[in-house]
Amino acid sequence: MNLTRKDILGLQEMSSEEILLILNRAADMKEILSRDIKKVPTLRGKSVVTMFFENSTRTRMSFEMAAKILSADVSGFAASTSSVQKGESLKDTILTLDAMKPDVFVIRHSASGAAQFTASLTGAHVINAGDGAHEHPTQALLDMLTIIEHKGGIEGLTVAIVGDIAHSRVARSNIWGLMKLGATVRIVGPETLLPAEIRQLPVEVHTDLRSGIRGCDVVNVLRIQLERQEAGLFPSLREYAQRFGVNSNVLREAQPDVLVMHPGPMNRGVEIAPDVADGEFSVVTEQVTNGVAVRMALLYLLLGGSPDAASN
Numbered sequence: 001m002n003l004t005r006k007d008i009l010g011l012q013e014m015s016s017e018e019i020l021l022i023l024n025r026a027a028d029m030k031e032i033l034s035r036d037i038k039k040v041p042t043l044r045g046k047s048v049v050t051m052f053f054e055n056s057t058r059t060r061m062s063f064e065m066a067a068k069i070l071s072a073d074v075s076g077f078a079a080s081t082s083s084v085q086k087g088e089s090l091k092d093t094i095l096t097l098d099a100m101k102p103d104v105f106v107i108r109h110s111a112s113g114a115a116q117f118t119a120s121l122t123g124a125h126v127i128n129a130g131d132g133a134h135e136h137p138t139q140a141l142l143d144m145l146t147i148i149e150h151k152g153g154i155e156g157l158t159v160a161i162v163g164d165i166a167h168s169r170v171a172r173s174n175i176w177g178l179m180k181l182g183a184t185v186r187i188v189g190p191e192t193l194l195p196a197e198i199r200q201l202p203v204e205v206h207t208d209l210r211s212g213i214r215g216c217d218v219v220n221v222l223r224i225q226l227e228r229q230e231a232g233l234f235p236s237l238r239e240y241a242q243r244f245g246v247n248s249n250v251l252r253e254a255q256p257d258v259l260v261m262h263p264g265p266m267n268r269g270v271e272i273a274p275d276v277a278d279g280e281f282s283v284v285t286e287q288v289t290n291g292v293a294v295r296m297a298l299l300y301l302l303l304g305g306s307p308d309a310a311s312n
């Protein structure tokens with residue numbers, strides 16, 4: 001089976017079969033990452049444009065590395081050094097880059113729907129690298145790959161997503177992906193950081209951290225996204241850390257073999273205590289490695305690489 005869709009905009013629109021296809025392919029791609037020479041000719045002659053209108057370390061670098069390992073050419077566009085600063089619109093920016101005939105656009109933007117908008121303007125493939133508070137599908141896929149590596153699967157697990165749900169595209173993509181693969185999803189955070197529509201989804205909602213992570217197999221901790229918040233959603237970072245910071249004491253409520261995840265960048269001492277971030281249950285750096293594998297898998301599947309070429 002191959003991916004038949006043109007674009008990867010979100011997990012809400014994806015079937016569980018498609019998600020599993022990507023995750024299985026990503027598991028194969030990991031073997032290439034363990035080699036001495038991390039280069040296969042699979043996507044030679046293909047070009048990828050990364051368009052980042054918001055800051056990024058992990059997502060942008062791992063897309064670039066994934067494309068390069070597969071021998072695609074990568075051109076990076078950063079809004080801060082582009083003609084966007086001269087007032088060029090998103091539409092004109094996309095049309096300009098599209099005229100250079102890339103095969104794939106990877107886009108991150110502060111507006112929900114920006115990836116969909118891009119997809120409507122180009123015949124090239126579009127991968128959403130995060131659009132506003134809407135979706136961040138590659139992050140959820142790498143999170144799920146990490147869970148599967150440790151737990152053997154997703155079905156039947158209880159996963160708590162803790163923190164700033166309202167502003168988090170990571171939470172939304174994880175909710176869709178985990179639900180489709182049969183996990184029980186718990187949303188944990190202060191009422192002011194839970195989006196109104198969350199109770200319409202088949203998730204459990206907790207406003208108390210201890211009860212929220214009690215018995216969980218996975219705790220995925222989210223960053224407090226101060227740059228997206230209006231003032232006054234909680235009294236102070238210090239109080240947030242006291243009530244919702246995941247520390248080793250509260251983590252005892254979870255399963256003894258709990259996985260602690262964080263998409264990064266971490267606010268150490270706010271949503272996650274440093275000893276938890278670096279502790280025995282943390283898989284934060286494995287998530288980053290898996291991010292390269294997932295992005296390799298997506299580029300490979302979208303651009304129709306042949307199965308043999310990947311093992312060259």
Ligand code: NCD
Binds near residue numbers: 059223265
């Ligand atoms: C996330 C993002 O940008 O949505 N980071 C990431 O891609 N690893 C989460 C965040 O910024 O908090």
